[in-house]
Amino acid sequence: MTLKRILSRIGALIINAFVMLLSLSCIFPIVWLIYSSLKTEKEFALNIAALPAHPTFENYINAIKTAKMHIYFFNSLFTTVVSVILIVLFSFVVGYFFARYRFAGRNFLYTMFLAGMLIPIHALLVPMFVEFKVLGLLDKRITLILPYVGLGLPMAIFLMENFIKDIPHEIEEAAYIDGATLTTTLFRIILPICKPIISTVVILSSLSSWNEFSFALVLIKSDALKTLPVGLTNFSSQYTVKYTQLMAAITIAILPVIVVYLIFNKRVIQGLVAGAVKG
Amino acid sequence: MERGLFKPKSRVFIGYLALPVLWYVFVVVMPLILALKYSLYDWSGGPRMRFVGLSNYAELIKDTDFWLSFKNNVIITLLCIVGQIGIAFVLAALMTTRVLKFKEFHRTVIFLPVVLSAVVIGFIWTLIYNQQIGILNWVLRAIGLESLIKPWLDDPKIVIYSVSVPLIWQYIGFYLVILMASLQSIPKEIFEAAEIDGADGFKRTIYIILPLLADTLKVSVMLCIAGNMKVFDHIYVMTGGGPGKSSMVMAQYAYNNSFIMFKLGYGSTISVGILVLSLAIILLSRKLMGGKTQ
Numbered sequence: 055m056t057l058k059r060i061l062s063r064i065g066a067l068i069i070n071a072f073v074m075l076l077s078l079s080c081i082f083p084i085v086w087l088i089y090s091s092l093k094t095e096k097e098f099a100l101n102i103a104a105l106p107a108h109p110t111f112e113n114y115i116n117a118i119k120t121a122k123m124h125i126y127f128f129n130s131l132f133t134t135v136v137s138v139i140l141i142v143l144f145s146f147v148v149g150y151f152f153a154r155y156r157f158a159g160r161n162f163l164y165t166m167f168l169a170g171m172l173i174p175i176h177a178l179l180v181p182m183f184v185e186f187k188v189l190g191l192l193d194k195r196i197t198l199i200l201p202y203v204g205l206g207l208p209m210a211i212f213l214m215e216n217f218i219k220d221i222p223h224e225i226e227e228a229a230y231i232d233g234a235t236l237t238t239t240l241f242r243i244i245l246p247i248c249k250p251i252i253s254t255v256v257i258l259s260s261l262s263s264w265n266e267f268s269f270a271l272v273l274i275k276s277d278a279l280k281t282l283p284v285g286l287t288n289f290s291s292q293y294t295v296k297y298t299q300l301m302a303a304i305t306i307a308i309l310p311v312i313v314v315y316l317i318f319n320k321r322v323i324q325g326l327v328a329g330a331v332k333g
Numbered sequence: 334m335e336r337g338l339f340k341p342k343s344r345v346f347i348g349y350l351a352l353p354v355l356w357y358v359f360v361v362v363m364p365l366i367l368a369l370k371y372s373l374y375d376w377s378g379g380p381r382m383r384f385v386g387l388s389n390y391a392e393l394i395k396d397t398d399f400w401l402s403f404k405n406n407v408i409i410t411l412l413c414i415v416g417q418i419g420i421a422f423v424l425a426a427l428m429t430t431r432v433l434k435f436k437e438f439h440r441t442v443i444f445l446p447v448v449l450s451a452v453v454i455g456f457i458w459t460l461i462y463n464q465q466i467g468i469l470n471w472v473l474r475a476i477g478l479e480s481l482i483k484p485w486l487d488d489p490k491i492v493i494y495s496v497s498v499p500l501i502w503q504y505i506g507f508y509l510v511i512l513m514a515s516l517q518s519i520p521k522e523i524f525e526a527a528e529i530d531g532a533d534g535f536k537r538t539i540y541i542i543l544p545l546l547a548d549t550l551k552v553s554v555m556l557c558i559a560g561n562m563k564v565f566d567h568i569y570v571m572t573g574g575g576p577g578k579s580s581m582v583m584a585q586y587a588y589n590n591s592f593i594m595f596k597l598g599y600g601s602t603i604s605v606g607i608l609v610l611s612l613a614i615i616l617l618s619r620k621l622m623g624g625k626t627q
Contacts, residue, residue: 144353174563176584177608181367204360265450267566283452
């Protein structure tokens with residue numbers, strides 16, 4: 055073996071080691087969090103890095119009993135599911151009309167929706183709080199669904215419109231000749247074709263609803279309606295910080311996302327990138 | 334476009350479009366207009382609302398705390414552009430070589446933090462940075478670098494860097510995947526030709542991959558700017574803008590004014606300020622970057 059080849063071997067090894075280190079730095083904190091949540095506070099304080107000697111679910115029981123994590127979990131789930139269904143339905147219909155018809159006001163509406171992607175959400179926080187307060191919409195079960203759907207629409211409509219544009223017109227023409235109404239054509243024929251883009255929209259909007267924080271922080275006050283991200287901040291400020299219990303609470307919040315990601319990671323990655331690059 | 338298509342009556346259009354459009358107007362357009370209105374009032378949420386014209390804006394222009402927050406947003410943005418896109422670019426270039434192993438694993442794992450909520454990332458890093466129980470100080474101690482141990486989130490001199498690290502860390506995977514996607518659209522022959530011509534890894538990266546990725550890198554920079562102008566959740570959880578105002582960002586400042594001090598009028602003015610500054614910076618950078626290639 056020549057010196058040059060040995061050097062390039064060593065170089066390759068160093069590069070691989072570095073990238074591996076970076077990769078591990080991305081999962082280690084999460085793994086550490088999860089296994090530490092299975093320790094008692096005492097055991098954790100003794101050695102913060104060691105694996106739990108006697109794994110216990112005590113922290114989880116406390117996170118549910120005292121910190122009501124299960125309520126936050128249900129609220130997040132409810133808000134996310136309803137928001138995602140509405141976003142898919144609305145963006146599909148609006149996207150279809152934008153893609154297929156030139157009607158009065160189309161360009162105006164199109165620009166209005168697209169401009170929504172540029173607006174920083176914090177510009178809307180204060181006035182929305184006031185608007186909701188005046189109308190008595192603060193602190194209701196549907197409160198968060200309103201902004202989540204509204205803010206999720208621009209990107210979703212844009213993705214849908216782009217996708218539907220490329221579906222051949224002949225499909226609808228055939229349906230029309232067969233006497234199908236618009237509604238039938240829309241939901242029986244076009245909707246199933248849109249499955250791939252719908253799954254992208256579902257991924258994008260469920261992640262953003264599940265993870266959203268600012269609106270949840272401002273628009274919801276009662277504990278019974280808080281979602282996970284706000285529930286977590288509540289948790290750390292209200293109780294004297296029990297680290298392992300906080301870790302259990304965080305684990306409850308991230309576990310569904312991680313499980314979904316590990317199963318569908320290719321789809322999730324594709325979906326998020328499609329959303330960002332096309333948007 | 335409408336050739337042969339079923340042409341519905343206008344009440345069908347209205348029937349289908351009314352709800353989504355009204356919904357959107359109610360939660361996006363209306364608040365935007367209201368923000369402009371409230372920004373002209375002195376108002377703390379009660380029945381007394383005093384019209385003050387543009388004096389909130391005059392105050393905003395002189396408000397050193399606001400400009401300090403803006404400066405912090407800019408610092409964070411610059412650090413993220415260099416950190417996220419820089420690291421992602423190097424990784425993406427490595428992904429095209431045969432040197433790197435376990436590519437699929439790296440991609441999946443480095444992307445993982447992207448799907449987690451900013452609040453959770455904030456909490457995880459608060460724990461990592463923690464004085465007593467933080468894993469960072471534990472690692473430093475373990476490798477004999479105890480002198481480097483710092484109150485990471487409590488030292489006003491370094492806090493802006495401490496809060497940027499989680500932001501960078503969370504989104505490297507995002508830019509990596511964007512860059513990899515556009516590298517995949519480059520024909521393999523180009524790389525093969527370069528190899529035959531004897532371009533080594535470094536030359537290949539600078540002369541072939543960099544120019545081919547120029548457009549994608551520009552998009553990435555725009556995304557990075559837009560994302561970091563509105564950074565809030567991480568900061569809220571980790572420092573709340575402190576200690577003092579050393580890690581204050583615009584969104585946190587608007588939040589404090591509106592919901593802690595209940596200056597809803599002035600808070601709206603700050604919101605409009607954020608909107609204007611963000612759009613200005615995005616347009617400006619678009620112009621600057623567009624100019625370079627032409």
